[in-house]
Amino acid sequence: NxxxxxxxxxxxxxxxxxxxxxxxxxxxxxxxxxYRQDPGMGLKLIYYSVGAGITxxxxxxxxxxxxxxxxxxxxxxxxxxxxxxxxxxxxASSYSSVPxxxxxxxxxxxxxx
Amino acid sequence: DQQVKQNSPSLSxxxxxxxxxxxxxxxxMFDYFxxxxxxxxxxxxxxxxxxxxxxxxEDGRFTVFLNKSAKHLSLxxxxxxPGDSAVYFCAPRGRGxxxxxxxxxxxxxxxxxx
Numbered sequence: 102n103x104x105x106x107x108x109x110x111x112x113x114x115x116x117x118x119x120x121x122x123x124x125x126x127x128x129x130x131x132x133x134x135x136y137r138q139d140p141g142m143g144l145k146l147i148y149y150s151v152g153a154g155i156t157x158x159x160x161x162x163x164x165x166x167x168x169x170x171x172x173x174x175x176x177x178x179x180x181x182x183x184x185x186x187x188x189x190x191x192x193a194s195s196y197s198s199v200p201x202x203x204x205x206x207x208x209x210x211x212x213x214x
Numbered sequence: 215d216q217q218v219k220q221n222s223p224s225l226s227x228x229x230x231x232x233x234x235x236x237x238x239x240x241x242x243m244f245d246y247f248x249x250x251x252x253x254x255x256x257x258x259x260x261x262x263x264x265x266x267x268x269x270x271x272e273d274g275r276f277t278v279f280l281n282k283s284a285k286h287l288s289l290x291x292x293x294x295x296p297g298d299s300a301v302y303f304c305a306p307r308g309r310g311x312x313x314x315x316x317x318x319x320x321x322x323x324x325x326x327x328x
Contacts, residue, residue, distance in 0.1 A: 143321060
């Protein structure tokens with residue numbers, strides 16, 4: 102199993118550009134999450150999904166959109182990139198809502214200039 | 215508004231000695247407290263947890279202590295090893311959360327030197 106994979110690993114965007122961060126898991130997990138980690142800070146939940154076709158907002162959803170058309174994939178969309186979105190983005194998945202079972206991807210480092 | 219505080223951004227310990235990482239919280243509604251470990255260029259991985267109804271949980275070299283009256287928990291690593299060098303996040307869970315939502319602290323960078 103590859104676990105949770107994220108692409109790209111690094112990306113530089115100009116202000117106003119858009120992009121999609123990809124996340125795929127091969128563990129048949131129902132729950133998937135997107136977090137962001139700003140420098141010197143803890144992780145904050147952006148969006149989550151409890152199954153295909155079901156998504157909901159986390160703590161910091163503004164400026165982002167998600168979709169969950171399959172169990173495996175949970176892409177995160179940035180429509181109009183802003184410098185405040187410079188961060189490291191982590192995707193995670195779990196079979197249940199038990200947080201100790203969350204498996205994280207390696208992260209995507211995004212810089213918006 | 216920080217509900218979870220890890221006031222020491224870094225800790226340096228000699229190999230074989232004890233490492234103590236601290237975490238303070240303000241929300242009395244947390245029901246589980248988790249510790250995650252993170253190496254550079256990797257995502258966090260789960261390390262150990264403790265329920266709010268307990269005051270101690272041990273797993274090999276790792277022990278977590280919970281003091282609910284002080285809203286304080288600590289992670290003890292004995293003996294510390296160079297491979298333990300990583301960032302450690304305290305992450306409590308909100309009570310009754312069907313999502314299992316976690317609230318992460320800022321992390322403490324642990325360095326274990328030979």
